[in-house]
Amino acid sequence: MRIDKYLKVARIIKRRTVANDACDTDHVTVNGRQVKASYNVKEGDIIGVTFGQRTVKLRVLQIKETVGKNDASSLYEIIDD
Secondary structure, eight states, X not given: XXXXXXXXXXXXXXXXXXXXXXXXXXXXXXXXXXXOTTOBOOTTXXXXXXXXXXXXXXXXXXXXXXXXXXXXXXGEEEXXX
């Protein structure tokens, strides 16, 4: 699954177009590398998303095409540095 779609399905970013823009402006990293929106996410990847001055790191646990709002947080776990 593309990273922009994963960020939207997991409800980390509200809209896919916003997730796409975040990838294009180097606000998203996977395993420490800047990635574009077309990057294919795999289970076990470490995603970093920069929101202003704060960076959120999370580990991909599952990849699903659709998921309910209550189950979205089961797709990843937040990593504390």
